[in-house]
Amino acid sequence: LYNPAKVTAAPQSYADLWDPKYRGKVGLVDILHLQNMETAAIVAGGDHHDYEPGKRKLMELRSLDVKVYPSNEALAAALKSEEVWLSLMWLARGFMWKKSGIPVEHAVPSEGATSICFEMAVPKNARNREGGLGYLNAALDAKAQGAFADRMGYAPTVTDATLPQDLARQISLTPEQQAKLRTPDYEYIAKNQVALIDFWNKEFKR
Structure with a gap:
């Protein structure tokens, strides 16, 4: 910075x-x-x-x-x-x-x-496995990923989340930068x- x-x-x-x-x-x-x-x-x-x-x-x-x-x-x-x-x-x-x-x-x-990577997972012995999987699916929803990107500045994990051009410019890496x-x-x-x-x-x- x-x-x-x-x-x-x-x-x-x-x-x-x-x-x-x-x-x-x-x-x-x-x-x-x-x-x-x-x-x-x-x-x-x-x-x-x-x-x-x-x-x-x-x-x-x-x-x-x-x-x-x-x-x-x-x-x-x-x-x-x-x-x-x-x-x-x-x-x-x-x-x-x-x-x-x-x-x-x-x-x-x-x-x-x-x-840097942050992870989420459902434990093998989770008491509410379906609820946990539902939460993961909701977190990976393109709309949720876009909102998270706008609020927190992290590029989406999924490929179907479309960001506004100005936001994408501020938080995304070029293909060349990603390769490095x-x-x-x-x-x-x-x-x-x-x-x-x-x-x-x-x-x-x-």
């Missing part, structure tokens, strides 16, 4: 966060520490299967007076006050913030974006999460 009044040319790469001209104006949110570390690793020439190269890049960002906020809400306040001009954040969250009056636009980096989407390496994260959090808290944030 970026403030178009302060960052007049839309960022093209994750590496733009390290541009010295944005010293003190880059903000990260604490709860997205894994995504922040993945981004730094990619900028360092690594990838989403190994965050180690990103540690050095994060320390470089620290030397550029990056700000770290404890919550999405705190980051939103910093963007609204223009304390922060650039940040890493989910596209949908930026959409909601923009609707609320926060001066932000989104840019998809040339390296490709990281995807990364799925987090959850196996790597599970094996290394404790060490990664330790680095984030004890070295980067201290």
